[in-house]
Amino acid sequence: xxxxxxxxxxxxxxxxxxxxxxxxxxxxxxxxxxxxxxxxxxxxxxxxxxxxxxxxxxxxxxxxxxxxxxxxxxxxxxxxxxxxxxxxxxxxxxxxxxxxxxxxxxxxxxxxxxxxxxxxxxxxxxxxxxxxxxxxxxxxxxxxxxxxxxxxxxxxxxxxxxxxx
Numbered sequence: 001x002x003x004x005x006x007x008x009x010x011x012x013x014x015x016x017x018x019x020x021x022x023x024x025x026x027x028x029x030x031x032x033x034x035x036x037x038x039x040x041x042x043x044x045x046x047x048x049x050x051x052x053x054x055x056x057x058x059x060x061x062x063x064x065x066x067x068x069x070x071x072x073x074x075x076x077x078x079x080x081x082x083x084x085x086x087x088x089x090x091x092x093x094x095x096x097x098x099x100x101x102x103x104x105x106x107x108x109x110x111x112x113x114x115x116x117x118x119x120x121x122x123x124x125x126x127x128x129x130x131x132x133x134x135x136x137x138x139x140x141x142x143x144x145x146x147x148x149x150x151x152x153x154x155x156x157x158x159x160x161x162x163x164x165x
Contacts, residue, residue: 015043017099017129021077026070027097028079028117030086031055036101037080044078051078054085070094086113093117099129103144105153 021027031037037055044051052070054063063085070079071094079095083104086092095117104110118126130144146153 015047017097018044018047018049018078021097023077024074025097026077026079026095027099028081028086028092028095029099029101030083030103030113031080031101032082032104033102037082040080040101044080049078050076051080052076054079054081056082083109083113086116088112091116091119093119093122093124095126096124097127097129100131103130105143107146107150107153 018027029040031040034056037053037057041051041053050073052066054066058066067079067085067090070076071092079092083106093116098113098117104113114128143153146156
């Protein structure tokens with residue numbers, strides 16, 4: 001989880017990208033913590049951008065309606081979601097952008113989310129944004145390095161079988 005000034009920098013980076021998103025494109029914003037998706041939703045409200053939500057604050061039955069609205073309503077261009085919603089189940093090929101406010105810790109969850117908006121052979125270009133990449137020494141960057149290398153973060157932290165540097 002990002003903290004302090006990095007969190008604000010991250011949010012301002014999102015704001016700029018949300019404002020510049022072409023009107024015919026959609027973006028999924030991935031957050032894992034209540035504080036994070038609240039901050040992102042407040043920002044989208046201030047920008048007067050229509051969005052759907054799929055996270056812990058949304059009741060289970062309403063999540064399906066929110067996702068359907070994101071998929072079918074051309075005016076609803078943003079989906080603020082936790083990784084559990086995106087890595088398990090649905091397809092989101094209507095989105096051309098995936099923004100990781102926070103990247104999930106499980107490597108498999110991250111890969112599954114990316115596969116939900118981009119399929120092999122798909123001709124539409126998809127972009128993934130990881131603003132944490134700007135901070136080489138951050139814990140988030142180290143987690144992302146584990147994802148890229150396919151290493152097991154649990155083994156590194158809990159079982160001590162790998163070195164977490």
